Amino acid sequence: MLNEEPKEVLWLVAGNEENEGMIPIMEKYRSLSNLLNTRHVLVTNSKNYNIFQGSTYFFDPGTKQLSLPEKYKFLVNMADMHGLFDSADMMVIGGFYPVVLIMAYAIDCKMTSKTRKFCTKPIIVMNPKIPEGELSDINPIYLDPFWWMLGHYDNITLAVGQLKNEMYLAKKYLLKFYPRAKVKQTLLPFVEYTYDDSPWSEKEDKVIWTGRYNSLKQLDLALKTLVLLESVGIKTEMYVPTAKASNTGKVRKAQKLLSEVNFNLDRESFWQKAGSAKVILITPLIEGFGTGMMEIISRGVIPVIWGAKWNRDYISPDEDWPLVFKLPGEGAEMCKLALKDYDYYARLLRDNLKKRYSRGYDWEFLLKGVWKSHINGRHSEEFSLEYKIYD
Numbered sequence: 001m002l003n004e005e006p007k008e009v010l011w012l013v014a015g016n017e018e019n020e021g022m023i024p025i026m027e028k029y030r031s032l033s034n035l036l037n038t039r040h041v042l043v044t045n046s047k048n049y050n051i052f053q054g055s056t057y058f059f060d061p062g063t064k065q066l067s068l069p070e071k072y073k074f075l076v077n078m079a080d081m082h083g084l085f086d087s088a089d090m091m092v093i094g095g096f097y098p099v100v101l102i103m104a105y106a107i108d109c110k111m112t113s114k115t116r117k118f119c120t121k122p123i124i125v126m127n128p129k130i131p132e133g134e135l136s137d138i139n140p141i142y143l144d145p146f147w148w149m150l151g152h153y154d155n156i157t158l159a160v161g162q163l164k165n166e167m168y169l170a171k172k173y174l175l176k177f178y179p180r181a182k183v184k185q186t187l188l189p190f191v192e193y194t195y196d197d198s199p200w201s202e203k204e205d206k207v208i209w210t211g212r213y214n215s216l217k218q219l220d221l222a223l224k225t226l227v228l229l230e231s232v233g234i235k236t237e238m239y240v241p242t243a244k245a246s247n248t249g250k251v252r253k254a255q256k257l258l259s260e261v262n263f264n265l266d267r268e269s270f271w272q273k274a275g276s277a278k279v280i281l282i283t284p285l286i287e288g289f290g291t292g293m294m295e296i297i298s299r300g301v302i303p304v305i306w307g308a309k310w311n312r313d314y315i316s317p318d319e320d321w322p323l324v325f326k327l328p329g330e331g332a333e334m335c336k337l338a339l340k341d342y343d344y345y346a347r348l349l350r351d352n353l354k355k356r357y358s359r360g361y362d363w364e365f366l367l368k369g370v371w372k373s374h375i376n377g378r379h380s381e382e383f384s385l386e387y388k389i390y391d
Contacts, residue, residue, distance in 0.1 A: 151178025200300030
């Protein structure tokens with residue numbers, strides 16, 4: 001007989017070996033789960049695992065440079081070898097591709113004598129971004145089977161964040177690959193951020209940019225904009241979460257042109273330095289919620305945002321935040337305006353954040369609801385090898 005609450009939850013994420021941003025996010029939701037008698041186990045390849053306040057299995061792939069799919073293959077294989085899927089009652093997976101790997105074992109179970117019952121356990125997928133085809137970090141060939149599995153196997157649930165574009169994309173891809181999917185049971189919205197109306201600290205006249213060294217973050221656009229600001233004497237700072245990026249040509253160029261470039265800062269130092277700015281430049285081509293950026297904005301740092309579908313309702317529920325640009329020169333002028341009229345835009349920002357993010361966190365209800373559905377028998381242990389992509 002299954003317990004009213006899971007005895008053990010497995011949290012799995014692969015990514016940046018030095019400083020993976022999903023680990024503090026997973027720790028946040030581990031805490032919000034409010035499962036006080038549950039053992040939480042993190043499986044990762046990232047060295048910042050100590051942020052997670054539970055048990056940890058850190059697996060180091062060594063010095064070999066691996067792609068993200070290869071990192072997930074490594075982690076899933078290691079977790080399977082150590083029996084971590086077998087001991088867990090449910091899983092929270094920080095990515096789409098590892099779910100494909102895990103559920104592929106279900107097909108293996110049907111074709112061999114192996115009995116991997118963990119294939120029927122509840123899996124919640126908590127990916128920071130719904131992939132957008134060729135623009136994702138992972139080739140779509142690794143992702144397409146996920147959407148079919150998500151619709152076909154009712155033990156898999158996708159937690160979808162607060163931005164409108166995320167739910168739009170999730171529905172689009174799910175129904176493309178599995179038109180008969182039960183959308184309301186399969187795609188569960190959840191609150192990623194709740195505004196805390198606490199006082200803001202004193203700010204410095206500077207503009208910051210933060211992000212991984214990744215083409216989707218549009219470092220070129222950010223650098224052009226920040227250099228324009230430096231040319232008129234405005235201090236700019238760049239924050240990159242991995243020290244490896246310091247060896248790249250673009251970042252070396254930034255070190256010569258900007259007031260300050262920081263790598264791999266600890267969390268406390270990062271929040272202290274970045275949170276003291278008046279303005280943050282936001283340039284990603286695509287993005288999920290952008291939890292790290294929102295934590296900076298919520299400290300009173302005014303966002304100047306490159307216009308994209310993902311961020312239309314990021315600040316304003318009415319999609320009318322005024323500091324949205326397309327070209328570097330336009331972005332630089334908006335940064336100067338935000339610095340000059342900081343008090344005005346700070347009031348406008350606070351008003352928008354209050355309206356946009358007034359709901360409380362609901363992750364506990366999502367996770368416990370998935371578990372309740374599992375123990376009430378909604379899941380099935382039947383598997384099919386039929387696979388079809390619908391145009």
